[in-house]
Amino acid sequence: MSAQQGSKGAALPPATLPQATLKDRFVAWWEGYDLAAVLSRRPRADEEQGAGGAQGGSAKQSPQSATERRTLNRSGKPLWTATRVQVAEKIWGDGYATPGGNEHIPTLVKPLGLNPAMSVLDLAAGLGGSTRSMASQFGAWVTGLESNPVLAEAGMFRSHKAGMARQAPIQPFDPETFSWPKRVDAVFAKEGFYTVRNKDGLLDAVEAALKPRGHFLFTDYVLDKAKASGPIFKGWLDHEPVEPHPWTVDQYAQGLQQRNLDIRITEDLSDLHRSLILTAIQGLVTHLEQHSMDHETKIAVVEEVELWARRVAVLDAGIRLYRFYVLKPADIS
Structure with missing residues (x-):
């Protein structure tokens, strides 16, 4: 039948x-x-609603504490587990939990002009792939800061294993209350700000941490207000593991200018971002056709693919991926 x-x-x-x-x-x-x-x-759907709400939807949760926001998703489950880390590295490459890789990072950070004399903060270090890439390929001294303690611990383990615990350490931090005691030559962050509520405080801290003539380069998901109203955007907004608080390009521009930072690059990288995701997922599918996995790993793979499929879809439906590069002016004596 x-x-x-x-x-x-x-x-x-x-x-x-x-x-x-x-x-x-x-x-x-x-x-x-x-x-x-x-x-x-x-x-x-109507039967599910009658039974107390749509299954699998984004039911409203009680407000999370600052620690919970860094460790739990909006359903109260751990954001990262050993299985999810394993799956992420299978998709994105060793040391990476997001699109890109050792081939992509050097091109992305080229405006920083990194060299062995420079100190760098990586404010979205993840598993430390970008942190170690900048250190190994340019000789810079890079400290990776990661909001999720599970990723930070796994990232530091990988830096130790690579013999880079001093040149590329990974530490946990809270981006909502970030401050740094020393001045650095550059600050980098890769898609790490869109879930931060206190972006003004974060930008203040970045400006304070930069030396005169310091560099600040970051990529982030930004809000396209003209398209941010349809079901695809709402699906993304409701199902992101950590509640998004995206700014528009104009909000970032104003925030940077208010701190006297000289904007040199404002670039839409959405098409490149989409291509990196789709290429990686296709590689995963090819891998799955040739290998078997246990049930827990299969579920983790499916959830990760679903997460990135929503992110690909929303790139034309309310969200874009931008790169910003700014310089801090020299001190005026």
Whole structure:
């Protein structure tokens, strides 16, 4: 019997079937079963609502503490586990939890003009791949700061293993209350600010940490207000693991200018970002066709793919990915 038919053979209106998520489609492809048949056995959306809310939706949670925001997702589960770290590195490469890699970082940070005499802060270090890349490829002394303690610990372990514990250490920090006791030559961050509520405080701290003529380069997801109203944007907003608080390009420009920072580059990298994601996911699919995994790892893979599929979709539906590069002026004596 067709999945679109009821028990007496009458066709059900298509709208009555629950909507398939990317996770549904991915698992169906992976396991080789009939997705429509599974969906036909699920409660419809109106039945789910009547039972107390849509299943799998973003139910409202009680406000999280600062520590919980850095360690738990919006459903109260750990943001990062050993299994998710393993999956992330399989997708993005050793030492990376986000798109890019050792081939991408040197091009991204080229405006910084890194050299062995420079000190650098990496404010979104993740597993430390970018931190170690800047240190190993340019000789700079780079301190990686990571908001999630699980990633920070895993990143420091990888720096120790690479013999770079002094030149590229990874430490936990809270971006909402960030300050740095020493001045540095450069600050770098890769998609690390869009979940920070206190961006004004963060920019103040970055400006204070920079030496005169210091460099500040970061990429971030920025809000495109003209498109930020449809279901794709809302789906992204509701399902990001950490609640997003994106600024617009103009808000960043004003914030940087208010701190007397000279903006040299404001560049839309959305197309490149999308390409990096899709290429990596295709590589993962090829890997999965040749290897088997335990159930826990499969679930982690599906959740990670679903997360990045939403991020790809929203790049044309309310969010863009921008690179900003600014200089701090010299002291006036």
